[in-house]
Amino acid sequence: MNKLLLAAAVSTALTAGLTASALAVQAGDFFARVGVANVAPNESSDVVADTAELSIAGDTQLGLTLSYMLTDNWAVELLAATPFTHDVSVAGLGQVAEVTHLPPTLLAQYYFGDASTEFRPYVGAGVNYTVFFEEEGVGALDGTEVKVDNSFGYALQAGFDYKLNDQWSANAAVWYINIETDVHTAVGTVDTKINPTVAMLGLKYQF
Numbered sequence: 001m002n003k004l005l006l007a008a009a010v011s012t013a014l015t016a017g018l019t020a021s022a023l024a025v026q027a028g029d030f031f032a033r034v035g036v037a038n039v040a041p042n043e044s045s046d047v048v049a050d051t052a053e054l055s056i057a058g059d060t061q062l063g064l065t066l067s068y069m070l071t072d073n074w075a076v077e078l079l080a081a082t083p084f085t086h087d088v089s090v091a092g093l094g095q096v097a098e099v100t101h102l103p104p105t106l107l108a109q110y111y112f113g114d115a116s117t118e119f120r121p122y123v124g125a126g127v128n129y130t131v132f133f134e135e136e137g138v139g140a141l142d143g144t145e146v147k148v149d150n151s152f153g154y155a156l157q158a159g160f161d162y163k164l165n166d167q168w169s170a171n172a173a174v175w176y177i178n179i180e181t182d183v184h185t186a187v188g189t190v191d192t193k194i195n196p197t198v199a200m201l202g203l204k205y206q207f
Contacts, residue, residue: 026115034065036061038058073111079105083102088183098135119160127152149182
């Protein structure tokens with residue numbers, strides 16, 4: 001009987017340990033997040049018409065991140081997305097351009113709490129390289145060349161995961177990305193700060 005009880009105790013302990021391990025996000029794990037990402041520019045620029053600055057509309061696309069846990073608390077993450085397209089307007093003139101960009105961002109992240117925590121917040125900091133393409137003049141600039149310089153800057157992040165089962169978690173995250181660029185048009189170059197807030201809601205899958 002004692003041997004049976006001991007065997008049962010060992011079996012229970014091993015099962016609990018394996019279950020905790022399966023639920024944990026820990027050193028050596030890869031995981032991906034996918035969701036809906038919105039880019040909301042906090043723009044400012046040189047004055048381009050009377051007292052008006054450039055106004056840049058937001059856009060929503062599919063967001064994707066891939067992360068690797070270096071330790072039980074530290075990770076690296078790459079942020080990617082389908083291309084974002086923004087309408088650029090000037091008060092009194094309406095829309096004057098359209099521009100598309102991709103914002104790949106590499107971050108170091110710190111995850112709070114224990115690796116098996118059901119609700120786990122995290123913060124991150126890193127670098128962003130924004131690539132602009134398919135620039136097009138419209139309205140007052142229709143038929144003219146518009147060029148936007150690529151941008152290199154810093155990025156800050158905060159988010160959390162909420163565990164749903166062994167492999168899936170709900171996720172919410174927000175980034176502040178430093179994007180400063182020059183917009184070249186037929187009427188001159190405009191120094192522009194976009195500095196968007198990026199918010200994403202989605203799911204995390206642990207490999």
